[in-house]
Amino acid sequence: MNMGNTVQQDLLRQVEELRVEAQAALAQADTAEKVAAWHGEYLGRKGRLTGILRNLGSLTPDERPQVGKVANEVKTALEEALEERQAAIAQAELEALRRLESVDVTLPGRLQTLGKLHITTRTLRDIYGIFAEMGFQVFDGPEVETDEYNFQLLNMPPGHPARDMWDTFYTTTPGLLLRTHTSPGQIHAMRRYAPEPIRVILPGKCYRYEAVDASHETMFYQVEGLAVGRHITLSDLKGVLLNFANQMYGEGRVARFRKSYFPFTEPSVEMDIDCVFCGGKGCSICKYTGWLELLGAGMVHPRVLAWGGYDPGEFSGFAFGMGPDRIAMQKYGINDIRYFFSNDARLLERV
Numbered sequence: 153m154n155m156g157n158t159v160q161q162d163l164l165r166q167v168e169e170l171r172v173e174a175q176a177a178l179a180q181a182d183t184a185e186k187v188a189a190w191h192g193e194y195l196g197r198k199g200r201l202t203g204i205l206r207n208l209g210s211l212t213p214d215e216r217p218q219v220g221k222v223a224n225e226v227k228t229a230l231e232e233a234l235e236e237r238q239a240a241i242a243q244a245e246l247e248a249l250r251r252l253e254s255v256d257v258t259l260p261g262r263l264q265t266l267g268k269l270h271i272t273t274r275t276l277r278d279i280y281g282i283f284a285e286m287g288f289q290v291f292d293g294p295e296v297e298t299d300e301y302n303f304q305l306l307n308m309p310p311g312h313p314a315r316d317m318w319d320t321f322y323t324t325t326p327g328l329l330l331r332t333h334t335s336p337g338q339i340h341a342m343r344r345y346a347p348e349p350i351r352v353i354l355p356g357k358c359y360r361y362e363a364v365d366a367s368h369e370t371m372f373y374q375v376e377g378l379a380v381g382r383h384i385t386l387s388d389l390k391g392v393l394l395n396f397a398n399q400m401y402g403e404g405r406v407a408r409f410r411k412s413y414f415p416f417t418e419p420s421v422e423m424d425i426d427c428v429f430c431g432g433k434g435c436s437i438c439k440y441t442g443w444l445e446l447l448g449a450g451m452v453h454p455r456v457l458a459w460g461g462y463d464p465g466e467f468s469g470f471a472f473g474m475g476p477d478r479i480a481m482q483k484y485g486i487n488d489i490r491y492f493f494s495n496d497a498r499l500l501e502r503v
């Protein structure tokens with residue numbers, strides 16, 4: 153028996169076993185790292201195939217080529233299998249990534265909650281629109297005012313009893329306060345435009361040191377109106393405000409004017425409209441009177457005109473002030489003003 157031949161057979165068997173085992177192991181390698189480790193173990197410089205081929209020296213020169221040829225075929229086959237495996241793993245990783253980033257277009261959409269304007273803002277915009285059609289422009293005044301603008305130039309000198317109508321937040325700076333009404337804006341507007349005719353509305357926040365309850369807040373909105381020109385009369389005031397009421401609450405409104413008192417208008421009136429909820433029959437919103445209080449108004453006091461820069465012998469004007477928060481409460485059926493600033497989104501969902 154030829155010893156060399158036995159060794160040759162043995163080496164060929166080892167190569168064949170290695171091929172089978174390597175292919176089975178490769179099928180188990182499912183990541184790039186495992187494939188790299190597999191390459192090191194079977195095909196690397198210190199790998200098992202190289203280890204087998206080191207024994208070629210124990211063969212006769214005739215036997216070596218045959219074992220070498222088989223070993224090369226196995227090596228080529230394993231390298232091809234390796235390339236296929238690497239390509240398959242790369243493809244699988246790409247698909248996994250694609251799945252991760254994919255959008256399932258069959259899923260129902262997520263409901264978007266849209267923002268809404270606050271009802272006071274909506275009411276203010278309605279008011280701006282109605283007065284804009286009558287030629288009134290919006291004029292902004294400061295919220296921090298001087299005693300002079302908030303009171304004195306509106307015909308309320310220091311110590312005037314009418315000051316008690318407005319509980320005031322004073323600052324630590326003498327003579328500086330948070331405006332209690334938008335009326336000081338009348339003086340700002342007149343001093344800006346005198347001696348030109350004026351038609352402005354003055355919207356904004358006002359502040360009063362009051363006990364907070366369902367109908368009173370320390371901060372609230374007002375919209376002041378002012379018209380100054382030649383030959384302006386109380387009829388103009390009534391016409392403008394009745395037109396406003398018809399636009400705001402619907403045509404056919406009935407208005408009534410009651411005499412009132414404001415230091416900066418003479419004569420002064422309160423304007424009511426027939427209750428839009430009960431048609432004047434009486435309900436809880438109009439407190440069973442059939443009337444809704446809409447606003448206070450009057451002809452600009454001659455002294456106020458003069459302080460604004462107009463000659464009261466030549467010019468006249470009317471002014472009015474309304475509470476858009478209260479108008480919004482009536483319009484949207486809200487019974488507590490504190491909801492307006494409590495920052496609860498359910499208020500907006502309701503209306």
Ligand SMILES: [Zn+2]
Nearest residue numbers: 427430435438
């Ligand atoms: Zn009513």
